[in-house]
Amino acid sequence: xxxxxxxxxxxxxxxxxxxxxxxxxxxxxxxxxxxxxxxxxxxxxxxxxxxxxxxxxxxxxxxxxxxxxxxxxxxxxxxxxxxxxxxxxxxxxxxxxxxxxxxxxxxxxxxxxxxxxxxxxxxxxxxxxxxxxxxxxxxxxxxxxxxxxxxxxxxxxxxxxxxxxxxxxxxxxxxxxxxxxxxxxxxxxxxxxxxxxxxxxxxxxxxxxxxxxxxxxxxxxxxxxxxxxxxxxxxxxxxxxxxxxxxxxxxxxxxxxxxxxxxxxxxxxxxxxxxxxxxxxxxxxxxxxxxxxxxxxx
Numbered sequence: 001x002x003x004x005x006x007x008x009x010x011x012x013x014x015x016x017x018x019x020x021x022x023x024x025x026x027x028x029x030x031x032x033x034x035x036x037x038x039x040x041x042x043x044x045x046x047x048x049x050x051x052x053x054x055x056x057x058x059x060x061x062x063x064x065x066x067x068x069x070x071x072x073x074x075x076x077x078x079x080x081x082x083x084x085x086x087x088x089x090x091x092x093x094x095x096x097x098x099x100x101x102x103x104x105x106x107x108x109x110x111x112x113x114x115x116x117x118x119x120x121x122x123x124x125x126x127x128x129x130x131x132x133x134x135x136x137x138x139x140x141x142x143x144x145x146x147x148x149x150x151x152x153x154x155x156x157x158x159x160x161x162x163x164x165x166x167x168x169x170x171x172x173x174x175x176x177x178x179x180x181x182x183x184x185x186x187x188x189x190x191x192x193x194x195x196x197x198x199x200x201x202x203x204x205x206x207x208x209x210x211x212x213x214x215x216x217x218x219x220x221x222x223x224x225x226x227x228x229x230x231x232x233x234x235x236x237x238x239x240x241x242x243x244x245x246x247x248x249x250x251x252x253x254x255x256x257x258x259x260x261x262x263x264x265x266x267x268x269x270x271x272x273x274x275x276x277x278x279x280x281x282x283x284x285x286x287x288x289x290x291x292x293x294x295x296x297x298x
Contacts, residue, residue, distance in 0.1 A: 079108025213252030
């Protein structure tokens with residue numbers, strides 16, 4: 001089912017992101033976690049794509065297997081960084097051949113060791129993710145449904161918040177069906193982002209992306225990488241579980257449950273959980289808020 005149709009159904013849409021493990025044993029563990037999460041009545045799942053297409057083969061095989069082996073729609077990440085257009089179009093052909101309808105078009109992260117400011121487009125590649133949106137929608141016209149990323153706290157390469165919002169509108173105007181946000185820990189950032197986007201005329205669903213805390217160090221590291229702010233209240237709670245992984249996971253479940261409840265009260269269309277390939281935290285949030293009862297009918 002296409003993203004636009006998934007979000008058109010009554011009820012909330014909940015989805016989960018996975019990343020490609022580095023070895024075969026990790027891949028098999030991942031499929032064990034996928035199986036657990038299929039019980040949550042998810043709208044779809046997504047699979048990430050390494051910097052510069054570095055995990056392309058593993059990503060595509062995982063996407064193919066999820067689509068073939070589980071009753072779960074899947075969305076493939078696709079990036080433009082360091083990739084020629086021919087490589088990207090080969091991915092589109094693979095997805096079409098395997099009857100996968102959904103993708104998220106992303107600029108992507110520079111390869112390891114390269115700074116954001118140093119990144120330049122591939123000479124035979126795309127300059128912006130908007131171009132990838134346009135190409136995907138032109139590929140066997142009508143086949144793909146495309147998501148794009150939104151940044152409540154502004155993209156690291158954006159020259160200003162206003163320009164970042166204008167570029168979001170350009171991606172949606174190019175045909176994107178939904179926006180999925182970068183992770184955030186302060187709901188006010190998301191709400192301001194949504195209201196400003198709506199004022200510009202962005203009408204598609206803007207789905208909050210949430211990452212459960214697994215450890216204090218991990219939370220700080222990923223927040224720093226993503227340009228996401230950790231509110232003072234959360235930082236104080238992180239300090240209290242600094243050397244206790246079990247307590248940190250429990251904090252993550254509690255904090256994300258609090259975030260989700262407030263966002264449900266605001267009226268979000270659903271949630272996209274950055275799972276770090278672990279089912280337990282996501283499942284616990286579902287149980288705490290009885291999210292399965294709110295999920296759109298399959």
